[in-house]
Amino acid sequence: MKQIDIxxxxxxxxxLNKEIRHFALNYDKINLHGVCxxxxxxxxxxxxxxxxxxxxxxxxxxxxxxxxxxxxxxNAQDAIGNTMNKxxxxxxxxxxxxxxxxxxxxEIFVKDSVGYRVGIHMKEYLDMKPVIVIGSSAGxxxxxxxxxxxxxxxxxxxxxxxxLTGKYLGTGMHGGVMYINGSIxxxxxxxxxxxxxxxxxxxxxxxxxxxxxxxxxxxxxEINADNFSKYIAADKNPxxxxxxxx
Numbered sequence: 001m002k003q004i005d006i007x008x009x010x011x012x013x014x015x016l017n018k019e020i021r022h023f024a025l026n027y028d029k030i031n032l033h034g035v036c037x038x039x040x041x042x043x044x045x046x047x048x049x050x051x052x053x054x055x056x057x058x059x060x061x062x063x064x065x066x067x068x069x070x071x072x073x074x075n076a077q078d079a080i081g082n083t084m085n086k087x088x089x090x091x092x093x094x095x096x097x098x099x100x101x102x103x104x105x106x107e108i109f110v111k112d113s114v115g116y117r118v119g120i121h122m123k124e125y126l127d128m129k130p131v132i133v134i135g136s137s138a139g140x141x142x143x144x145x146x147x148x149x150x151x152x153x154x155x156x157x158x159x160x161x162x163x164l165t166g167k168y169l170g171t172g173m174h175g176g177v178m179y180i181n182g183s184i185x186x187x188x189x190x191x192x193x194x195x196x197x198x199x200x201x202x203x204x205x206x207x208x209x210x211x212x213x214x215x216x217x218x219x220x221x222e223i224n225a226d227n228f229s230k231y232i233a234a235d236k237n238p239x240x241x242x243x244x245x246x
Contacts, residue, residue, distance in 0.1 A: 003029035013038040013058065024049050024068075037077070042070050046086075059096075062089050065106070078115070081108045084130070090216050097139070103130040103149065110134050111217045116166070117141045122176060124148030133209050135217070140166030143231075144190075147175040152209050154223060155181035162188065169193065170231055178231040179206055181223065194234040202230055 035055030063082040075093035097115035105128040116139040130149040171190030206225040
């Protein structure tokens with residue numbers, strides 16, 4: 001494997017990303033050291049390259065990405081995976097708000113917790129089905145306006161159901177599915193979602209991504225797919241009464 005190390009130091013985001021795009025054409029792996037808030041790392045790259053990130057990257061990590069695997073050995077800031085098409089982002093910590101905003105494909109794995117509006121406007125088309133796996137808890141508006149894809153909340157370390165998510169779970173949701181380890185109180189649910197029966201096929205999906213999560217983060221405790229609740233849209237077009245028919 002051909003790889004290169006880059007000492008990020010105090011480089012401006014624009015300069016760093018030019019350097020990353022240049023090396024991505026000729027290397028299989030890029031190791032970034034000393035990252036501190038630089039935005040747009042991996043943005044728009046379509047090569048099958050591995051980028052390891054030592055430090056805390058800034059907003060919009062992996063935006064419009066279509067191929068690489070980014071692994072962050074710390075926390076990440078807001079809007080990682082923004083409109084991502086393909087690839088994988090692995091975060092060995094927590095993420096900020098709007099993780100996976102308008103995500104269209106690929107996978108995001110977060111070891112710990114995420115902020116508000118995670119998975120907002122996620123969508124899917126044909127075989128492109130984005131996935132977000134969250135290790136611990138999520139803030140308000142998880143899955144807001146979700147139109148497709150999968151969100152899995154493992155709830156590791158969370159002992160009370162009301163602390164798994166914030167309020168307004170699935171507000172405006174009209175597609176996709178959320179799997180949550182436990183059952184969310186009615187007061188935390190948006191009016192546009194409903195609880196559905198967990199099928200054997202759902203359990204296969206859960207076991208697949210639980211296995212990946214455990215591998216990436218060296219997690220050894222059991223996570224039982226039978227304990228998950230499934231949430232889907234109550235209506236495929238929840239706002240049709242707000243618009244005039246053509």
